[in-house]
Amino acid sequence: MKYRNPYQASLDGNTVEMPVEQAAFAENNVRYQASLNFINLRIAELQFAIAGQ
Amino acid sequence: MSLFNVFNVSGSALNAETIRLNTTASNLANAESVNGDAAKVYRARHPVFQAMMNTADSSFDDQNSATGVRVLGVVESTAPPLKTYQPDHPLADKDGFVYSSNVNSIEEMTNMISANRSFATNVEAINTARDLLLKVISMGH
Numbered sequence: 041m042k043y044r045n046p047y048q049a050s051l052d053g054n055t056v057e058m059p060v061e062q063a064a065f066a067e068n069n070v071r072y073q074a075s076l077n078f079i080n081l082r083i084a085e086l087q088f089a090i091a092g093q
Numbered sequence: 094m095s096l097f098n099v100f101n102v103s104g105s106a107l108n109a110e111t112i113r114l115n116t117t118a119s120n121l122a123n124a125e126s127v128n129g130d131a132a133k134v135y136r137a138r139h140p141v142f143q144a145m146m147n148t149a150d151s152s153f154d155d156q157n158s159a160t161g162v163r164v165l166g167v168v169e170s171t172a173p174p175l176k177t178y179q180p181d182h183p184l185a186d187k188d189g190f191v192y193s194s195n196v197n198s199i200e201e202m203t204n205m206i207s208a209n210r211s212f213a214t215n216v217e218a219i220n221t222a223r224d225l226l227l228k229v230i231s232m233g234h
Contacts, residue, residue: 058214069221076228083233 098159099222105161129186135194137170
């Protein structure tokens with residue numbers, strides 16, 4: 041198991057930093073929605089091919 | 094590993110931050126409370142958080158990615174209470190000393206700000222998980 045290295049050391053040794061996690065969360069959100077968009081476009085392609093118009 | 098775990102994990106975080114805000118509110122309310130007995134005066138209370146590790150095994154798999162937080166309990170601060178000499182105070186002990194609580198209001202206000210930020214961020218995580226799941230359900234439409 042790997043741990044993140046903090047930009048600033050903390051008194052109690054906690055290496056979780058809010059801005060780092062928020063940035064990673066936002067990036068994950070964008071990637072997830074992009075993947076869903078790609079899947080939807082795939083399905084639309086197939087429907088277009090099936091419907092023929 | 095599904096997105097539904099986010100609800101459990103962030104739910105535990107909201108619960109922990111609520112407990113933290115409750116203890117902070119108690120401390121702020123009792124910041125000026127006094128007692129004649131040093132053992133009975135109000136002492137600042139802080140919650141203790143612990144990560145809920147699901148498995149003791151720390152191998153590199155994805156089973157450990159949904160780690161919630163648990164509140165072990167609320168501990169009282171061991172800082173000494175403030176001792177002032179007020180012989181006319183109704184609660185003064187036989188030597189005229191009155192003990193005030195050891196609450197540090199500035200520290201409690203920073204705890205409150207931190208709890209506020211953590212709560213809002215975890216609510217944001219829940220909202221995001223909900224939006225992504227709704228998009229998955231409406232895939233293809």
